[in-house]
Amino acid sequence: MAFRLDSNVDRVFSSGDYLLSLRKAPQATTELVASAPHNPASIARGVLTTSSISESISFAPLVENLPVPIQHLPTELLVYILRFFSLTCNYTALERFGAVCKKARVLTMDNSLWRDIVRLLYQPPQIPKHAIIAEIVNSSYGNDYRRTLILHPRVRFDGVYIAVCHCMRPGFSDNAWVNVSHLVTYHRYLRFFQDGSVLSLLANEDNPSDVVQQLKTSIVRSGLCTGRWHVIGSEVFIHDLFDSGGNVAKYAFEMSLALRSKPLGRWNKLEMTQYQTKRVDTGEIDVLPLKNERPFWFSKVRSYHYCHH
Incomplete structure (x- = not known):
């Protein structure tokens, strides 16, 4: 951990200069943060432009003894290069770069990099129809777009939510003294699209790794339903979920799910809180039991796009 913070920590320790650096660093950092306490972009650029700190923050x-060509690039040019990650909403690549060293982390704290990602991801139905994401960022997260991406609830588009469910089915036995029960395992899949559509698939035989490659808007198969979704707070509501078989449907399914973030990752869990059917002609609603349902866990799929321009 010490070498990750400073690759020359062994020489600094042997020379005794570390005591001097420990006394100076807190004062410089305190002055810098006090000058711009609510602006992450100005903090990041201030760190790199303050001579007493920028010398210790370098690639x-x-x-x-090998040269480091990237060290000679201006800060403005490095930020411009990193913006290509934000243009594709590839925030995971941006975070991986920020984990390289202290200077990389400071560069990735620039607010302009995360502003484009947040504006592309947080559009209706990800937020209420008449809401403005800039106002949400400013009022709830101190104009910090990276913090907004971490803390504000959102449905993820770069993968699929999968629930592994189990149920017991009675079997047949020739012996009257023996009761046979079969444990049936089936999977539920949910894939959300940025235009407000969602695919819901129930399958019990296919391999999940094969199914996720088939979950496209053009897919036609048994157990598949298509519907619409929207987010209110940390709740996801799926409605108008019809069987895609082509027949005139008499019933539509509706789901209510709670967005969660655990144990690792963000917004990677969906807990079903309500599942019901709605009769199309009369509007009558019948609530279904959730006895065998399990939470959906997010699985990233590399072939899925982060967002669409």
Whole structure:
């Protein structure tokens, strides 16, 4: 951990300069944060433009005594290069770069990098129809777009939510003294699209790795339903969920799910709180039991796009 923070920590420790650096660093950082306490972009750029701090925050070579060409690039140009990640909503790649060293982390804290990602991801139905994401960021998260992406509830488009469910089915036995029960395992899949459509698939035989590649708007198969979705707070509501078989449907399904973030990752769990059917002609609603239902866990799929321009 010490070498990750400073690749020359062994030489600094042996020279005794670390005591001096420990005394100076808190004062410099305190002055910098006090000058711009609510603006992450100004904090990041202030760190790199303050001479007493920028000298200790630099790119280090993987092998000692080798040149580091990226070190000579201006901060503005590095931020411009990193914006290509934000243009594709590839925030995971941006975060991986930020984990390289201290300077990379400071660069990825620039607010302009995350502003484009948040504006593309948080559009209706991800937020209420008349809501403005800039006002949400400013009022709830201190104009910090990266913090908004981490803390504000959202449905993810770069993968699929999968629930592994089990149920018991009675079997047949030739012996009257023996009761046979079969444990049936089936999967529920939910894939959300940015235009407000959603695919819901119930399958009990296929391999999940094969199914996720088939979950496209053009798919036609048994157990598949298509519907609409929207988010209110941390609740996801799916409605108008009809069987895609082509027949005139008499019933539509509706789901209510709670967005959660655990144990690792963000917004990677959906807990079904209500599941019901709605008769199309009369509007009569029948609530279904949730005895065998299990939570949906998010699984990232590399072939899925992050967002669409």
